[in-house]
Amino acid sequence: xxxxxxxxxxxxxxxxxxxxxxxxxxxxxxxxxxxxxxxxxxxxxxxxxxxxxxxxxxxxxxxxxxxxxxxxxxxxxxxxxxxxxxxxxxxxxxxxxxxxxxxxxxxxxxxxxxxxxxxxxxxxxxxxxxxxxxxxxxxxxxxxxxxxxxxxxxxxxxxxxxxxxxxxxxxxxxxxxxxxxxxxxxxxxxxxxxxxxxxxxxxxxxxxxxxxxxxxxxxxxxxxxxxxx
Numbered sequence: 001x002x003x004x005x006x007x008x009x010x011x012x013x014x015x016x017x018x019x020x021x022x023x024x025x026x027x028x029x030x031x032x033x034x035x036x037x038x039x040x041x042x043x044x045x046x047x048x049x050x051x052x053x054x055x056x057x058x059x060x061x062x063x064x065x066x067x068x069x070x071x072x073x074x075x076x077x078x079x080x081x082x083x084x085x086x087x088x089x090x091x092x093x094x095x096x097x098x099x100x101x102x103x104x105x106x107x108x109x110x111x112x113x114x115x116x117x118x119x120x121x122x123x124x125x126x127x128x129x130x131x132x133x134x135x136x137x138x139x140x141x142x143x144x145x146x147x148x149x150x151x152x153x154x155x156x157x158x159x160x161x162x163x164x165x166x167x168x169x170x171x172x173x174x175x176x177x178x179x180x181x182x183x184x185x186x187x188x189x190x191x192x193x194x195x196x197x198x199x200x201x202x203x204x205x206x207x208x209x210x211x212x213x214x215x216x217x218x219x220x221x222x223x224x225x226x227x228x229x
């Protein structure tokens with residue numbers, strides 16, 4: 001089956017031959033794709049909402065993969081046992097929610113060999129949490145799909161040095177490679193900071209220090225973007 005560019009990029013980060021749990025699977029597009037192609041021998045498709053899980057069950061049945069894909073109703077990693085899969089795929093939710101999923105099933109998370117993560121927002125919070133808990137970013141992708149910007153990463157266990165604050169926001173591998181879409185990511189960050197700055201300037205409270213801080217951050221991002229090809 002043909003995946004969207006976003007999901008195809010996520011699949012490209014899954015190691016060949018790995019057994020995965022796809023969390024928030026929706027229609028089980030990723031599990032069906034990787035099992036059909038032989039990329040993965042088997043998978044668990046999990047979703048917290050009965051409707052999407054029913055769609056996943058129907059999709060798996062229609063693909064003739066009920067013997068290789070186990071569909072489960074559950075919240076995050078709570079329906080997965082430690083050692084049951086090699087890695088997890090979590091796409092399409094905010095960074096803070098992903099952190100909560102990892103926190104709520106800490107033992108299961110720490111038993112994984114990798115996690116492919118595609119935060120819809122606040123990716124910096126997720127990267128920082130990973131580095132604070134003995135994981136690091138091994139690979140990353142930036143993708144535009146149907147006009148929307150997406151970032152994804154493969155995190156693996158192994159303590160690494162803490163990153164400069166700005167690298168949590170844009171991703172260490174993205175920066176190392178000077179990804180062609182990194183300028184777009186920096187633009188998004190500056191746009192968010194700009195909205196905050198505009199609101200602070202309209203505020204009647206004493207926010208002078210916060211305004212100066214954000215103005216300094218915006219100057220930093222502009223200078224960093226100038227270093228891109």
